[in-house]
Amino acid sequence: MIDTRRDGPVAVVTIDRHRTRNALDAEVCTALREAIEAAGAAAEGEDPVRAIVITGAGTAFCAGADLSGGVYNLNFYDAHAAMLGAVESVPVPVIAAVNGPAVGAGVQLALAADLRVVAPGAVFAVPVVKVGLALDNWTIKRLANVVGGGHARSVLMTARPVGAEEAARIGLANEIGDLDTAMELAAELARFAPLSLRHIKSVINDDDARLLPRDEHTELQQLAWHSEDMAEARAARAEKRPPVFRGR
Numbered sequence: 001m002i003d004t005r006r007d008g009p010v011a012v013v014t015i016d017r018h019r020t021r022n023a024l025d026a027e028v029c030t031a032l033r034e035a036i037e038a039a040g041a042a043a044e045g046e047d048p049v050r051a052i053v054i055t056g057a058g059t060a061f062c063a064g065a066d067l068s069g070g071v072y073n074l075n076f077y078d079a080h081a082a083m084l085g086a087v088e089s090v091p092v093p094v095i096a097a098v099n100g101p102a103v104g105a106g107v108q109l110a111l112a113a114d115l116r117v118v119a120p121g122a123v124f125a126v127p128v129v130k131v132g133l134a135l136d137n138w139t140i141k142r143l144a145n146v147v148g149g150g151h152a153r154s155v156l157m158t159a160r161p162v163g164a165e166e167a168a169r170i171g172l173a174n175e176i177g178d179l180d181t182a183m184e185l186a187a188e189l190a191r192f193a194p195l196s197l198r199h200i201k202s203v204i205n206d207d208d209a210r211l212l213p214r215d216e217h218t219e220l221q222q223l224a225w226h227s228e229d230m231a232e233a234r235a236a237r238a239e240k241r242p243p244v245f246r247g248r
């Protein structure tokens with residue numbers, strides 16, 4: 001149902017429900033959340049996870065809520081929201097390798113990720129205005145945060161499917177490529193300073209973020225300012241070699 005494997009510092013989490021095009025129900029959402037949380041917990045330790053890639057098995061990324069059991073229920077909604085929260089809060093970058101169609105809740109999963117690598121044949125479909133659904137606030141604001149208000153209005157109000165080319169044009173796709181492309185991006189991020197990445201991730205979705213004087217910096221900012229990694233970056237620059245960051 002949910003498969004996790006490691007490729008060095010990158011954890012790959014795959015939704016594997018071919019028969020339903022990787023549709024999500026409460027059980028799958030819970031298993032996916034637990035896999036993401038476990039990968040995030042492995043960010044500390046001797047063999048740390050430095051980035052997570054989420055993808056789908058087979059021809060689809062995720063077909064959204066599992067409709068086979070009738071209209072999806074509150075259990076699904078709560079389990080899905082908790083899973084999206086885990087994607088947003090895990091302390092390492094998450095890349096969605098959108099390997100095929102992403103529909104409804106599957107688009108929300110791709111949106112919750114920090115970056116999206118989208119396969120050429122993939123498509124994002126969100127027909128909420130065709131089914132009378134009032135979309136949750138997080139999704140609307142998150143989409144506007146990713147693609148800008150103008151594109152967010154256009155995509156949501158027209159309910160037109162968004163293919164890879166348009167997704168790249170509006171910023172919904174950071175790159176067009178396959179799982180290998182996503183793995184290369186993840187491996188690149190895994191070489192950067194974990195505390196800096198964690199800080200960016202924690203602030204990028206904060207609509208109230210403002211320029212803070214140093215004495216009001218967050219604990220994470222203070223940690224980064226006084227970290228071994230900042231000293232290592234300075235030493236590496238002086239010695240003209242790549243830095244080796246340890247996340248402390």
Ligand SMILES: CCCCCCCCCCCCC[C@H](O)CC(=O)SCCNC(=O)CCNC(=O)[C@H](O)C(C)(C)COP(=O)(O)OP(=O)(O)OC[C@H]1O[C@@H](n2cnc3c(N)ncnc32)[C@H](O)[C@@H]1OP(=O)(O)O
Pocket residue numbers: 018019020021023059060062063064065066067068072101103104105106107108111124125126128133135139143155156160161162172
């Ligand atoms: C535009 C970008 C920006 C937008 C940002 C905003 C995004 C926010 C949107 C959130 C909306 C709220 C979502 C809501 O909370 C819950 C939902 O997700 S509603 C469910 C929506 N999902 C669908 O309607 C998907 C329907 N499926 C398809 O469209 C297609 O199956 C596919 C995914 C495009 C794949 O097509 P094909 O490859 O041709 O495959 P088939 O159609 O033949 O299906 C194969 C097989 O899988 C079964 N299946 C497919 N989808 C589901 C599903 N959702 N649940 C259960 N089963 C599914 C299908 O029945 C077939 O089974 P078989 O008949 O072979 O037994």
